[in-house]
Amino acid sequence: MNSWQTVIHTCPAAERSAVIPSVSVCFEFMEIYEMPSHIRDHSIMVEKIAAILTSGLQEAGAILSLEKVRAGALLHDIAKSLCFGSGEDHSAKGREICIRHGLDEIAEIVGEHVRIRNLLLQGPVTEKEIVYYADKRVNHDAVVSLDERLAYLIERYGKGLDTIGRAIAENFQICRDVEKKIFSALRFKPGDLSVMVLEKGEDAR
Numbered sequence: 001m002n003s004w005q006t007v008i009h010t011c012p013a014a015e016r017s018a019v020i021p022s023v024s025v026c027f028e029f030m031e032i033y034e035m036p037s038h039i040r041d042h043s044i045m046v047e048k049i050a051a052i053l054t055s056g057l058q059e060a061g062a063i064l065s066l067e068k069v070r071a072g073a074l075l076h077d078i079a080k081s082l083c084f085g086s087g088e089d090h091s092a093k094g095r096e097i098c099i100r101h102g103l104d105e106i107a108e109i110v111g112e113h114v115r116i117r118n119l120l121l122q123g124p125v126t127e128k129e130i131v132y133y134a135d136k137r138v139n140h141d142a143v144v145s146l147d148e149r150l151a152y153l154i155e156r157y158g159k160g161l162d163t164i165g166r167a168i169a170e171n172f173q174i175c176r177d178v179e180k181k182i183f184s185a186l187r188f189k190p191g192d193l194s195v196m197v198l199e200k201g202e203d204a205r
Contacts, residue, residue, distance in 0.1 A: 072109030
């Protein structure tokens with residue numbers, strides 16, 4: 001039995017919603033769901049950015065769970081390869097996978113990493129906002145600006161249709177608002193992340 005299975009099977013149903021998978025367990029999930037290497041590399045980079053942001057916010061006094069952020073970032077695309085060619089929403093599918101395994105603590109993060117719901121710009125920064133934003137700062141496994149990521153997504157997924165392009169752009173306007181919210185409490189700027197990631201160096205494991 002894998003370690004994640006041991007956790008789920010030994011944890012009473014009433015307590016399963018409190019389970020946050022460790023980094024090593026997240027990598028086991030990647031193996032179980034046959035996550036392609038390029039999606040894994042992307043997820044690791046998203047985790048690095050999310051961890052940097054979370055640590056900075058914690059230093060500024062924010063109450064956040066680094067473990068929840070790291071797990072949500074590593075597993076945000078857990079269902080992406082399962083949805084190739086099917087047209088399914090990989091974020092919704094990923095949320096289902098989390099709930100199926102009793103990982104309710106990160107289900108919302110995974111389910112809203114593409115489009116965030118119930119955003120409160122005046123409230124405290126949340127774990128799901130951090131992962132939502134961090135994902136928008138990574139093309140493949142490279143740190144990019146929001147403008148660069150937006151251009152890439154419109155080119156790849158816009159399919160030449162203005163309606164799709166506008167929908168993507170509208171989502172990114174929300175992300176710009178999230179960026180302002182996050183960095184209003186930090187001592188560094190959005191453009192500093194690429195250097196900070198290089199300094200961080202090691203992968204999530």
